[in-house]
Amino acid sequence: MIQKQYYGLGTVITLSVSEPATAADLDAGNRLIKHYEDILTVNRPVSEVMSVNHAAGQQPVQVSKITYQLIKRAVAVSKWQLGFNTAIGPLVKLWKIGFDGANLPADTEIKNRLQLIDPNDIHLDDDQQTVFLTKPGMEIDLGAIAKGYIADAIKDLWISMGVESGIIDLGGNILLVGDSARPNGLWRIGVQNPLKQRHTALGILTTPAKSIVTSGIYERYLVINGHNYHHMFDSKTGYPIQNDLESVTIVSDVSIDGDIWTTEAFYQDIDKGIPLIEKQPGLDAIFVTRDFKVAMTSGLKDRFELTDNHYHLI
Template structure:
């Protein structure tokens, strides 16, 4: 397997292809990442999404088809009110968890931001591909959906270039392309142990070409006075979601669906999250709790093997 590492989207990226694909296919994938990051990021002063945010409360901003369609999808999902919220930007910027200046904000500042994170205040115009944030101070944040969207775009690019087999690894988002080189064509993917460094697994999933997306509280967090504040926020309280989960992994066909449903499932916790995922066609999940329990939906229960004796399946 030909493999190259890059940096983008705030993380280490690994792209891999099997011959006859070449490093040119890897580099083409990375160029696509850079282009998408340029227009979608909210971590730089200038991007298409930041143009929308800067104009909040003042005017609608016309954007490219790529940006518009992703925002439209993010707004649609936000309006399900299951936990995902693309209008969460003001809270993310207030807490700054995972970035310089991370802090525990004053409760009154959090309450002010709660007035600015209603996704129904995002107005879309399909004819002009324009986006209007109706209140000054609002900010769209596509961080919970952009990686999946980009991973799917890389796969489409590779398929168009004739790549038959490969792995897109965007750090938390793994997208498998084609068959593996193993005799049965299946892939073996390690599921991250939340308490260990990256690429140390608690179990292994054997799967055909799928998207495997993991979201957890173990990579971006802030510790103050012994209390751990992670980066996944509750839109009702303005504080990090409070439950017993360390991570949720979603197995799906599209990586964008993995992004969406890891957020929804994490917010819903195991009790509501397991039946919610079981109801979604083509989705499966692995829930990992803080007290070393692992819950697996029915579609992949026989495909997952626990490899860390500290954990047990419930």
């Protein structure tokens, strides 16, 4: 395969295609990433999403079709109230976990921010394509959904350009295109070991072309007085979600679903998470706990092989 690495979306991006595709197809994918990051990021002062955030409590802001569609999807999912919340921005900016200035905020500050993270306070106008955050200080954050959206867009672009086989790796989001070079056309993809450096697997998934998205608490966290605070927040408390999970991997047809359901499943923990994912058509999940246990949905029983003997299946 022809492979190139880029930097974007706060991580190392690896794009790969099989011939007759060329490096030009990889560069086209990277240009698309840069364009989407420019309009969707909240980690720079200027973007379409930041224009919405800056106008919170003042007026609606008209945005492009791409931004509007993604915000609309994010708001709809947030209203399920299963854990995913696109209005979480004020909490993310308060804690700053994974960024310069990361800190443990005062409880009073956290309680104040809880007043600003209700997705029902985001008003959308389909006719005008505007987004209005009704309270000053509100902020949309698309960090839990944008990578999947962008990965799917690259796949669509590549298919339109005639790419027959490839791998989109956005760091946590892997999206497979077409068949692999193996005789059966299936791919063998490593599932990240949460306690080891990136690309160190705890097991191998054998799969047709699917999306494999992993979310976990092992890359962005803050340690204060021996206590580990990760970046996945509970909208009810304003603090990191409290459970025994280290990571959740979702296997799905499209990457945006992987983004959404890793968050939902992580919030639900194993006991509620496995039944929840089992009910979703076309989704499967792998749960990894802090005490080295691995659980999975029924659709992966014959497709996932545990390779790290520190872990055991439950």
